Amino acid sequence: MSYTSEKLIDDRQNGVFRVHRSLMTSPEVYMDEQRRIFDHCWLYVGHESEIEKPGDYVRRTVAGRPLIFLRDSGGEVRVFYNTCTHRGATLCREDSGNTRVFQCFYHAWSFDNTGRLLVTPGAEGYSSGFRKADYNLRGPARVDGYRGLYFVNFDRDAPDLVDYLGAATEYLDLVFDQACDGMRVVDGSHLYSVGSNWKLMVENSMDGYHAPTVHATYIDFVKDSGGGQRGNALNTGGGLDLGNGHAVMESLAAWARPIAYWEPFFGDDARADIEAILDDLIARHGEERARRMAGTFRNLLIFPNLIINDVAAITIRRIEPLAADRHRLEAWALAPKEEVSGSARLQRRLDSFLTFLGPGGFASPDDVEALESCQEGFRADEPEWSDISRGMSTAPNPQDEIQIRTFWRAYVSMLDTGKFAERVTSLEAPATAAMEAAS
Incomplete structure (x- = not known):
């Protein structure tokens, strides 16, 4: 199906623009937009002032994924998936706070706020092939900020944030x-x-x-x-x-x-x-x-x-x-x-x-x-x-x-x-940039 030809009427010559209402009701469309849009665009996760001090964190859900938005003990802004790398339980269970260590309530695996796995109770039960480094916390492919606004992107090949914002x-x-x-x-x-x-x-x-x-x-x-x-x-x-x-x-x-x-x-x-x-x-x-x-x-x-x-x-x-x-x-x-x-x-x-x-x-x-x-x-x-x-x-x-x-x-x-439509710079009259009448 072509969404452009079947779900959108964009007749600029006659000044008619219509959107098919199935785009607001169809579960299939909802699934398509999650994969084709939200998996590839820069998505807002939080503002730097929400994690002002080292150890500060907030929980967010972005494009259906549970995330931890935090500032680690060294002051670096990070985003991790809010899931224990052991069995998948929600790791951070408070909406916000300050911590140096996240401990999973299920089996008590513990991670520092740089994402490094610190503690696996009963470590003697694991074989020599078990490496802690393989179980460090993971996060979205890209994290970047502009003017204190932080975004994530799940596509490693996405354009840089500043280019995306344009x-x-x-x-x-x-x-x-x-x-x-x-x-x-x-x-x-x-x-x-x-x-x-x-x-x-x-x-x-x-x-x-x-x-x-x-x-x-x-x-x-x-x-x-x-x-x-x-x-x-x-x-x-x-x-x-x-x-x-x-x-x-x-x-x-x-x-x-x-x-x-x-x-x-x-x-x-x-x-x-x-x-x-x-x-x-x-x-x-x-x-x-x-x-x-x-x-x-x-x-x-x-x-x-x-x-x-x-x-x-x-x-x-x-x-x-x-x-x-x-x-x-x-x-x-x-x-x-x-x-x-x-x-x-x-x-x-x-x-x-x-x-x-x-x-x-x-x-x-x-x-x-x-x-x-x-x-x-x-x-x-x-x-x-x-x-x-x-x-x-x-x-x-x-x-x-x-x-x-x-x-x-x-x-x-x-x-x-998977690409953006060309920017409209003609056929539609744009607003004046500065509106000289402002006073």
């Missing part, structure tokens, strides 16, 4: 350069499962079209508090194909942002402090780049399943497929290290994060309801196709869908050929 690094830099001394993941995370195909969450995470309807309550809340004054913001900016399946939707910030964009519900006493953030950004990065950081928001996809939302706050979203009709979402708040715990700046950021994207916020519950409703609707026999044609032949607009089409073009191309 043009997406510009947008990652816009996020990470907001900090004076680097970013950190704030303690705690949101973890929840959703009864829908994982690709619907990818779409939703960078879709501006649903905001005025699904998030109308939040928009009204901002307006009622005297905010959202830049009414043209929702019509300024748009999506961009960044190559290798990566995409971004960038627009003027219409709503509250704790980074140099004051809103009345932050309080009058916060205004001078927020304006000082902008002054500092201008001093460090110049007027144009600073105002782009502070005055625009961006929803960035790192293909296939990492979303960096720099909107109400900075959020890392990792989408883990579980089945054709279920996925798990993990979300973390990212903040500059200088915003220390208890500070007014960090409190504003976390309040903004929770108000919009928190488990009881204005956005996340409604988004989950929308996606699960779509999955329920897919049980109907007709229509067979979902439409993603908006903006194929018009001037760029944040409510258009080129960023979603970018994902789907890469997705079916990877399923068919």
Whole structure:
């Protein structure tokens, strides 16, 4: 089967783009994408600040594989499969912690945090052909990081991470350069499962079209508090194909942002402090780049399943497929290290994060309801196709869908050929890079 010809309609001449709904319902498709996409792409595992000290570790599941993301006693970042090399039992059974030794609860085989097998109880029972070095912990073929974000790749022949990220690094830099001394993941995370195909969450995470309807309550809340004054913001900016399946939707910030964009519900006493953030950004990065950081928001996809939302706050979203009709979402708040715990700046950021994207916020519950409703609707026999044609032949607009089409073009191309679709630089109007109107 050719996914490109049978499951995707990409008619650029007539401005029609449709995706067959079986891509969101078929267990066979789910198995294909695990082998052809997740086994070969760089996949996010964690941020360096989560394992700040030697011996720190966190548990993760990436592409169905249990992993330990850690910093060894010498300070090196490592990733191991979370399975004992003896009989396969889960080795690390805590979500996070600090240790020099991992001991399997089954037969007490013990490993140091460089992966070396240290102890095999009853070692005298093994023959001379048994070598401890053969049982050291193992990990994914490739591990690499960019700006503190660490990724794994299960394909030894995969391109280097920086080459894979390509043009997406510009947008990652816009996020990470907001900090004076680097970013950190704030303690705690949101973890929840959703009864829908994982690709619907990818779409939703960078879709501006649903905001005025699904998030109308939040928009009204901002307006009622005297905010959202830049009414043209929702019509300024748009999506961009960044190559290798990566995409971004960038627009003027219409709503509250704790980074140099004051809103009345932050309080009058916060205004001078927020304006000082902008002054500092201008001093460090110049007027144009600073105002782009502070005055625009961006929803960035790192293909296939990492979303960096720099909107109400900075959020890392990792989408883990579980089945054709279920996925798990993990979300973390990212903040500059200088915003220390208890500070007014960090409190504003976390309040903004929770108000919009928190488990009881204005956005996340409604988004989950929308996606699960779509999955329920897919049980109907007709229509067979979902439409993603908006903006194929018009001037760029944040409510258009080129960023979603970018994902789907890469997705079916990877399923068919193992290679990414060619980057769209024509026939679809790209967003302006800096949006000079940002202020």
